[in-house]
Amino acid sequence: PSNKLVSLQIKDNSIPMFTTGNLNQKYSHKHLTMKKSRKIISNDIESLQKPNSNIYKNSDNLIKSLQPVSRQVNSTENNLDDLGMVKNPEDEQIRKEGYMLHAFNVLISERMGYNRTIPDTRNKLCQQIQYTADLPTASVIICFYNEHFYTLMRTVHSIINRTPSKILKEIILVDDFSDIPNLQYNVSSAIEKEFSGKVLLYRTERREGLIRARLHGARKATGEVIVFLDSHVEVNLDWIQPLLTRIKEDETVVVTPIIDIINADNFKYSASPLVRGGFNWGLHFKWENLPVGTLAKPEDFIKPIKSPTMAGGLFAINRQFFIDLGEYDAGMNIWGGENLEISFRIWMCGGKLEMIPCSRVGHVFRQRRPYGDPDGQDTMLYNSLRVAYVWMDDYKDYYLSQRPEAKEAKFGDVSSRIQLRKELKCKDFDWYLKNVYPELALPTDNDQRLKNKWAALEQNVYQPWHSRKRNYINRYQLRLTNSTLCLQSKKDLKSKGSLLIVKSCLRTKQQIWYETDKNELVLAQLLCLQANDPNPILYKCHEMGGDQEWKHKGESKTPIYNMALGRCLSVNKKESGALVTLKICTDPSSSTWDLVR
Ligand code: UD2
Ligand code: MN
Secondary structure (H helix, E strand, O other): OOOOEEEEEOOOOOOOEEEEOOOOOEOOOHHHOOOOOOHHHHHHHHOOOOOOHHHHHHHHHHHHOOOOOOOOOOOOOOOHHHHOOOOOHHHHHHHHHHHHHHOOOHHHHHHHOOOOOOOOOOOHHHHHOOOOOOOOOEEEEEEEOOOOHHHHHHHHHHHHHHOOOOOEEEEEEEEOOOOOOOHHHHHHHHHHHHHOOOEEEEEEOOOOEHHHHHHHHHHHOOOOEEEEEOOOEEEOOOOHHHHHHHHHHOOOEEEEEEEEEEEOOOOOEEOOOOOEEEEOOOOOEEEEOOOOOOOOOHHHHOOOEEOOEOOOOOEEEEHHHHHHOOOOOOOOOEOOOHHHHHHHHHHHOOOEEEEEEEEEEEEEEOOOOOOOOOOOOOHHHHHHHHHHHHHOHHHHHHHHHHOHHHHOOOOOOOHHHHHHHHHOOOOOHHHHHHHOOOOOOOOOOOOHHHHHHHHOOOOOOOOOOOOOOOOEEEEEEEEEOOOOEEEEEOOOOOOOOOEEEEEEOOOOHHHOEEEEOOOOEEEOOOEEEEOOOOOOEEEOOOOOOHHHOEEOOOOOOEOOEEOOOOEEEEEOOOOOOOEEEEEEOOOOOOOOEEEEO
C-alpha cells in the first residue's frame, strides 16, 4: 500500500534492518541493500565530534531556571569567503555536481560542517522575553528527497543545539525514497552515532512527494505539537519557544517562524523583513507587505501577525488539531499547492494562521527546484486544481481562466476532501476573502481606486529580500597589473548580459566601476558584474550577494575574487579586446588588477 512506511533501525555495529511501519514485521528489502559509503564521507563520519556535553547540560539547566536557551553554538571557523574558494579541479567538480543536484553551493556547505554560528536576527525586544518551561512537547518533522548530506545534518544539529531538550520530543526524518548513492547509509550512521533515540529515520517505499511524506512523518509523531521544517534550514536562537507559547494559549492557532534567508551561493544568513503570505489568482504563493499600520509601535514588531497564507515549509500546529483539521490532502503529488490548501483550510475551518516574529529559521532559497515529478506531471497544476475544486467555490473560475490548460487537466478524485469540508462545517471561500484577505483584488475588479489602494501590497517576489538604497563606497577603474588595459563591457553600458573585455584605459563611463558596501561592482552605476561560468557578465543588480559579490585585497596587484563561484577575474591574453574569464585563483596565469581611482 502506498502509505506503508519503512523505518530504518540500526543495531549495535551490525547491518541496518528495515521494519515496515504499519505491520511491525521485520523483513529485509533487497532493493535497499546498503553499500559501503564513499571513503571521504565515511572518514568524516568517523571524525565527527560527539556533541559537547556542556552544551547539553547548560540547556537543561536553563530550562529549569526558566531561562531561554540563549547561546551560540560552537561553530567551525565561519569564514564564508574562504570556504567558497575553488582550489583545484576536484573542488570545481564537487561544486558543479552540487549545483546540478541541489541548486546550491555544496562546497561551502560541506566545508562549514555541522555547526556554525548564525546572527541573531530577532528584534531586540525578543531577547527580554522569558518563556515558561512548561510548554507542550514538540516533534519536528523533516522530509527530504536527495538532500545534500551536510546541509541536512546542519539542519538536524541546529535543532538539537538550539532547542531545549525537554521540549524536543523527537526529530523525525522522512527520506522520500532518495536515490543519491550512500545518502541513506550516511544519514542513518550519523544520527545513530550522535542522536540515537532522539532522531528517527524513516524511508518511504517509493517516491511519495513532500505532502504524503509529511503525512507519514506526522503519523509517527508523539509530541503534543508537530513542527514541519524543510531539510535545508538552520533554526535560530530560541526559535521554538515563541511558537509553542502561542499554541499553548490557543490550540487552534497555526504558527510560522519568520523565514530568514540563507543565500544559496554563499550560505550567508540574513534577516528577512516582516512580510506576510498572500497568493495570486494563478494560485502562486507570494510575499507581500503588511497592511499599513500593522507595525505602529515597537511592541508590534514582536506580536503575532495574522497571515492569509503561509509559504508552506515551516510551521507548528497542535498535533490533535492537525488531525482534526484533516491533516493534508494525500491525493497531492510531489510539490506545490499544499501550502494554500492548508492555509485556506485553517482559516475556513475554525483555525487561525499567524507569523511569530520572535521565531526565526533560515532557509536556503534556491533559484530552481533540482528535481521533478518521476512521471513528468505538472504537480503544481494538479495540486492547485484540487485546491480550487475543494475550497474555492465559484472563485475557482478566476484560477481556471488564468490557466487555460487547467480546464482540460486531470486532478484525481477529491470527493473525500469535499466530504471533509462538509463534516468540519467550514465557512465558504467568499467568507475567507472578505474576512481574512480583503486586500486581494479580483481579476474583474476594475475599480482603479481599489487597485491603487492595494498596489502597495504587491511585492511579487518569492524571496523576501530587502530592497535597499545602494550605497557606493568606492569608484575606480580596474587595470590589469603591468598593462594599460582596463575592464569594461563588450557591448554598451546598458546591455544586460554583455560579456566583459579589457581595452586601453580611458577615463570614460565605460570603465568606471562603483563598489558598494555589499561588495558589488556596478559599472557606471548601472549594471552589476556577475560571476558566470566561464565568462562573467553584466547583469541587473539583484542585491542578493552571491554571484554579484566581489572581494579584492586593496589598491594594487590584487586578485578580484567571487566567493560564490570561488574563482578570480582573469584574461587569457593581455591584449586589447581580450575576453574576461573566471579562473581558479591559484592558477599562476591568473591575473591581478590595480584599482585606479
Ligand atoms: C516551498 C516550501 C515547501 C513546500 C513548497 C510547496 C518553504 C520554505 N518551503 O518550496 O516546504 O511547502 O513550497 O509545496 O516554505 N521533498 C520531498 N519529496 C519530494 C520533493 C521535496 O520530501 O518529492 C522535500 C524537500 O527535500 C524539502 C521539502 O520537501 O525538504 C520542500 O521542498 P523544496 O525545498 O524543494 O520546496 P521550496 O522550499 O522550494
Ligand atoms: Mn525548501
